[in-house]
Structures are given as structure tokens and as C-alpha cells.
Amino acid sequence: xxxxxxxxxxxxxxAKAKAAMRGIPFRQIVTEAxxxxxxxKANVPVSAATPPWMQGFGALSALxxxxxxxxxxxxxxxxxxxxxxxx
Numbered sequence: 001x002x003x004x005x006x007x008x009x010x011x012x013x014x015a016k017a018k019a020a021m022r023g024i025p026f027r028q029i030v031t032e033a034x035x036x037x038x039x040x041k042a043n044v045p046v047s048a049a050t051p052p053w054m055q056g057f058g059a060l061s062a063l064x065x066x067x068x069x070x071x072x073x074x075x076x077x078x079x080x081x082x083x084x085x086x087x
Contacts, residue, residue, distance in 0.1 A: 015029055
């Protein structure tokens with residue numbers, strides 16, 4: 001069934017980005033979110049539209065932000081060490 005929804009811009013962008021990271025259409029992420037909201041204990045099955053390689057690894061896409069954070073800390077620490085070595 002088709003319907004029209006008003007979604008705040010920031011929430012829409014976040015949902016659209018998450019759908020893209022998982023390689024699924026926006027409508028599917030909305031459907032999954034509603035299913036989880038109304039029946040949180042039920043496992044939402046991985047869609048046939050999800051590429052097989054992403055079924056196992058797509059959930060790890062959230063680690064990208066954490067990896068970026070850790071990389072920034074490492075770069076910062078190495079900059080500190082290099083500055084100390086020049087003294």
C-alpha cells in the first residue's frame with residue numbers, strides 16, 4: 001500500500017543513509033522500523049533484496065564511525081609523539 005508521510009528532514013536523511021549503507025530501499029527500512037516498533041521481540045527477517053554478502057557484514061557498517069573516531073585518536077597521538085621527538 002502506498003501512503004504519504006511527513007518525516008522531519010534530519011530523521012529522513014538518517015534513515016535514507018542507513019538504508020543506503022545496508023543496500024536496501026528506503027521503503028524497506030521504514031517497513032522494518034514499523035515492524036520492530038509494533039513487535040520488538042520479533043526478529044525482522046533479512047530481506048531477499050539484501051545482497052548475500054551484506055547479510056553477514058552489513059550489520060558491521062555502523063562500525064565505520066567508530067573506526068573513524070579511533071583513527072582520529074591515533075593520528076592525534078602520533079602527531080604528539082612526532083612533536084616530542086623533534087625537541
